[in-house]
Amino acid sequence: MIVPRRKFLILLACGFAFSLLGFAAPVFGVLQYVYYLVLVVLTGVDIAFIPRKKELTVAREHEKFLSIGAGNLIRFRVANKSGFACRIELRDEYPGEMETADDRVILDSAPMSIAAAxxxxxxxxxxxxxxxxxQLRVSGRLGLTARQYRYDIPTDVKVYPNILELKKYLMMFRANRLEQIGYKRPMHGGENEFDFLREYLWGDNYRKINWKATAKHRYPIVEVDEKEYNxxxxxxxxxxxxxxxxxxxxxxxxxxxxxxxxxxxxxSRKKDFFGxxxxxxxxxxxxxxxRKNRVLNEVxxxxxxxxxxFYRSDYLAAYRYLMHRLRKNSIIxxxxxxxxxxxSEDLMRLLRLLAGHHQIYFVSFEEVEEWAKGEDLGSIARKILQEEQIAEKETIVRELSKTGIRTIRVxxxxIKQKVVNTYLSV
Known part of the structure; x- marks a missing residue:
């Protein structure tokens, strides 16, 4: 399908100016015909130099698993097998359960080349x-018209929990730069138990420099001691x-x-067991x-x-199930x-029962509901209910803290930084 571009419509509209001037001088009427003839010729040339559908090949690329709630890159490679340059406007047909700020991708493709975006x-x-x-809209070199093509390239994909954040955490852990993404640095040392050697980083204890390894590598190498918590x-x-x-x-x-x-x-990086x-x-x-290598895949x-x-949670059934399997004192x-x-009566009972055998951290979400302004009777009643609910929740949190249950407000x-930093501080 051939689609006129904005430039063509503007040039077409400019031709009407000759019609207006033709009332003053007939010569402008002749010029109008010449103008439109040139426009038609240029349009025909532009259409002729647009690559055909069979001369373009489209491929979609992405990670094996997408991450929920994160920006995942969807890459396109368009191979232009023709001898003509073109500009390609590409729109993807993505699932309705996903969103994007702009699904339009622009590529400038040279003859006999591959463009990526x-x-x-x-x-x-x-x-x-x-x-x-x-959907591809391919414009010619003059930009007057475009050919519109559709390529059927269905791709199945699985959306997992936020793997991108996990990869970022593990990468920054190896670089010893967790503070840059809001996480605490794991505590090393304390047991004088040698763990591994690595390159000296700013902030390391210079007394831990291994001079033999430093001389061998020709740059500072430090010894890292780490507690084996298990x-x-x-x-x-x-x-x-x-x-x-x-x-x-x-x-x-x-x-x-x-x-x-x-x-x-x-x-897993602290060599603790996780379940x-x-x-x-x-x-x-x-x-x-x-703490086996496969535990992350299982999780x-x-x-x-x-x-x-939308079922009501059976907290006591979960407690009975867990207590028959988790006998070692744990951080839960x-x-x-x-x-x-x-x-929340059953939830509070679950927390108290667990606190008798384990170290409990309860993760509670902060309220984001819009507060009533109290401008009319209905709004005043709603505001009173909100305040009572918040006050009751605060009372419950204080009562739980008296039994050793710590609440993490997120x-x-x-939420990710607070939970992980709490664990690293224990």
Whole structure:
């Protein structure tokens, strides 16, 4: 299909000026015909030099797994097998469960070459999805017209928890620069137990320089001592109706899942054991605490399958299931939500029971509901209810702290950093 471009429409409109001038002098009427004749010839030349559909090849590329709630790069490579240069405007047919600021990709393609460009897409739900075709609008060298093509290149993709954030954490951990992305640096030393050698970084203790290794490599090498904790780090994730609330772009469960994934990465680098349990009205998944290399893959697979449902969570059933399997004293992060004393009675009981055997950290989301202004009777009543709910929640948190249960207050922006930093501080 041939589509006129904006430049062609502007030039076409300019021709009407000769019609107006033709009332004053007939010669302008002749010039109008000449003008339109030249425009038609140029348009024909422009169309003739636009590459045909069979002369263009389109390929879509992306990571094996996309990350929920993060900007994932979708790359395109367009091979131009013709002898003509062109400008290509590309639009992708992406799944409706994803969003992007701009799905339009512009490429300038030289003759007999391959052009590449990319755009970012943000998935809002985990699961299996399919990209459809790709629409191309190919303009000629003069930019007067374009040919529009559609290429059917369906691509299946899986959306996982935020793997990009995990990769960033592990990369910055290796570079000893976790502070740059908001995480604490793991505590080294204390047991005088040698762990490994690495290149000297700013801030390292110069007394730990290994002079023999330094002379061999010709740059400073330091010894790193690290405590061998062998601790159990465990996450208990409520996937019931209390976690279905949307908190920004994602649900509370999605943020809990992302934080658990980063926590698993941090625990593996600290050589601690990591495990998890997800539940609602029943137990959905359980991973025994482990520090084997495959534990991250097991955690990722379990969290990928975790979806919030609208059943009432059975906290006591989750406790009974866990206590038969987790006998070693552990650091447990509980992801759920308090509402009021009546609704959260079973949750409070679960936390107190766990606190008798383990070190408990309860992760609570800060309220983001818009406060009522109190301008009319309905608004005043709503404001009073909001204040009472907040006050009751604060009372519950204080009561829990008296039994040794620490509450971590988080929001969508800092949940991963706060959870991981709390673990690294223990």
């Amino acid at each position: 990319a755009y970012q897409i943000k998935p809002l739900r985990k699961g299996d999805y399919r990209f459809g075709g790709v 601790r159990n780090v465990f996450t208990l994730i409520d996937a019931g109706r209390m976690m279905t609330t949307r908190y920004g772009d994602l649900t509370k469960l999605d943020y809990a899942v992302d934080a658990s994934l980063i926590l698993a990465g941090a625990a 998890l349990l997800t539940f609602s009205d029943k137990v959905h998944s359980y991973i025994k605490p482990s 990722l697979s379990a969290l990928y399958k975790t979806e919030a449902d 992060f509980v992801f759920s939500e308090l509402y009021d004393r009546i609704v 929001n969508a922006e800092n």
